[in-house]
Amino acid sequence: QASPTTSTKFGHYYDVSKTMSPELFQSIKCHSFYLPEELSSQPKMKSCNVNSAYTRLLQSIQRIIYQEGFDGSDPQKKQKNILRIGIQSLGSLLWGDDICSSDTPEDIHSLTKFLYVLRGLLRKSLSACIITVPAHLIQNKAIMERVTNLSDTVVGLESFIGSERETNPLYKDYHGLVHVHQIPRLNSLICDVSDTKDLAFRLKRKLFTIE
Amino acid sequence: QGKFTLLRDTRTDGSFLVHHFLSFYLRAGCKVCFVALLQSFSHYNIVAQKLGVSLSAAKERGQLVFLEGLKSCLDLLFGEEEEQSGQPSPLQFISESDSNLKALFDFVRTSLTPTGSDSWKGLVLLVDDLSVLLSLGATPVAVLDFVHYCRVVVCSQLKGNVVVLVHSNVDSEDEENELVVNSLCHHSDLILWVEGLATGFCKDVHGQMKIIRRVSLELAAEQDHVQIYQYKIQDKNVTFFARGLSAAVL
Numbered sequence: 001q002a003s004p005t006t007s008t009k010f011g012h013y014y015d016v017s018k019t020m021s022p023e024l025f026q027s028i029k030c031h032s033f034y035l036p037e038e039l040s041s042q043p044k045m046k047s048c049n050v051n052s053a054y055t056r057l058l059q060s061i062q063r064i065i066y067q068e069g070f071d072g073s074d075p076q077k078k079q080k081n082i083l084r085i086g087i088q089s090l091g092s093l094l095w096g097d098d099i100c101s102s103d104t105p106e107d108i109h110s111l112t113k114f115l116y117v118l119r120g121l122l123r124k125s126l127s128a129c130i131i132t133v134p135a136h137l138i139q140n141k142a143i144m145e146r147v148t149n150l151s152d153t154v155v156g157l158e159s160f161i162g163s164e165r166e167t168n169p170l171y172k173d174y175h176g177l178v179h180v181h182q183i184p185r186l187n188s189l190i191c192d193v194s195d196t197k198d199l200a201f202r203l204k205r206k207l208f209t210i211e
Numbered sequence: 212q213g214k215f216t217l218l219r220d221t222r223t224d225g226s227f228l229v230h231h232f233l234s235f236y237l238r239a240g241c242k243v244c245f246v247a248l249l250q251s252f253s254h255y256n257i258v259a260q261k262l263g264v265s266l267s268a269a270k271e272r273g274q275l276v277f278l279e280g281l282k283s284c285l286d287l288l289f290g291e292e293e294e295q296s297g298q299p300s301p302l303q304f305i306s307e308s309d310s311n312l313k314a315l316f317d318f319v320r321t322s323l324t325p326t327g328s329d330s331w332k333g334l335v336l337l338v339d340d341l342s343v344l345l346s347l348g349a350t351p352v353a354v355l356d357f358v359h360y361c362r363v364v365v366c367s368q369l370k371g372n373v374v375v376l377v378h379s380n381v382d383s384e385d386e387e388n389e390l391v392v393n394s395l396c397h398h399s400d401l402i403l404w405v406e407g408l409a410t411g412f413c414k415d416v417h418g419q420m421k422i423i424r425r426v427s428l429e430l431a432a433e434q435d436h437v438q439i440y441q442y443k444i445q446d447k448n449v450t451f452f453a454r455g456l457s458a459a460v461l
Contacts, residue, residue, distance in 0.1 A: 049306070062289055113348060116343070116346065117284060119249075119281055121285065123250075123281050145384070149342060150249075186250075187253070187254050187257040
């Protein structure tokens with residue numbers, strides 16, 4: 001419904017030089033998952049040859065969805081909110097996965113199995129999840145193709161740092177390119193493809209702009 | 212009858228073909244076993260309604276057997292032990308060390324084997340999409356075995372049809388997937404190959420579809436018939452036209 005303009009800006013205002021005000025996040029229920037703390041407890045989930053960090057993460061997410069009523073299982077809990085999940089650096093060594101550090105990973109299917117189960121959890125609950133994956137570290141391109149197929153929306157950020165584009169005058173105002181690899185086609189035959197295909201981003205202390 | 216159709220997409224999403232075949236066969240009065248691995252039931256239901264078919268109603272009258280892979284996987288991993296004492300989960304291979312797809316095949320066979328009181332016009336197995344099985348740990352051989360067994364039962368014994376969707380990219384590095392896709396191509400009676408345009412994104416032409424009829428499988432000296440159309444997907448249907456003859460161009 002937005003009328004087309006020559007440049008469409010997507011951006012939210014934040015300030016990384018300041019910490020968030022306590023009132024802002026004290027009113028919302030936040031859950032966190034810190035792997036070193038979780039490693040002490042036993043997973044109750046049936047093992048499916050997925051590495052234990054992923055198993056524990058899935059279990060934690062499933063528990064929160066169930067306990068907070070995001071899956072509609074408890075009609076008493078009038079859930080008017082959506083559970084927003086953020087997962088950082090999935091696939092990296094931080095999660096005990098060696099696909100970023102090895103040409104022949106020990107368990108090539110852990111990440112994709114994790115994503116499949118996560119997809120199931122998201123589909124049956126009121127939740128949305130955003131994941132970052134250090135794709136530049138993953139040697140095995142087949143895994144990235146499978147990860148893309150298992151996701152709804154896939155956006156790539158390509159930084160100019162260290163590449164010849166850094167000195168290209170065309171790109172002097174920007175820090176990198178935005179590649180939209182995939183957009184969801186849910187509940188419909190068609191999908192909403194935008195007209196603009198060449199997108200670049202600019203990252204500042206207070207603003208992340210995509211133009 | 213007894214045909215194996217392969218739906219293949221490259222650089223684009225071929226799932227509109229799955230929606231088409233699903234509503235087509237249901238409208239034709241066939242019993243359909245739909246192995247839906249990547250999307251929820253409500254997703255297919257909403258699109259099917261736009262195409263004039265109610266999946267819920269079809270399920271209730273026993274015409275549609277729907278395996279919702281995502282839900283089945285969650286039941287397998289988070290379900291209570293008591294619930295699982297009955298039938299083994301069709302996706303059992305995910306939690307086991309050997310990637311044997313027998314449980315999935317048994318599910319298909321049980322769903323489509325006639326019970327005597329049925330009067331369906333035909334039987335169909337529809338799979339969306341086969342490539343996911345590789346992501347879940349199945350080996351290419353296990354996947355091809357599964358397809359083979361399904362063909363024997365559904366196509367040869369029960370004279371039904373099998374329609375399977377796979378993803379493939381020409382410059383893909385997913386060797387396991389390419390192995391499965393190439394093998395399936397050799398054994399398909401009909402291949403519908405959907406590709407994004409080589410010239411890039413276009414608002415009025417979403418892609419092109421190659422229809423390959425494998426006449427060479429039946430008659431040794433014959434060439435396969437290949438037809439190419441371009442298409443545009445709309446909210447409730449898909450329009451096809453000859454190459455270069457899109458209304459936007461003329």
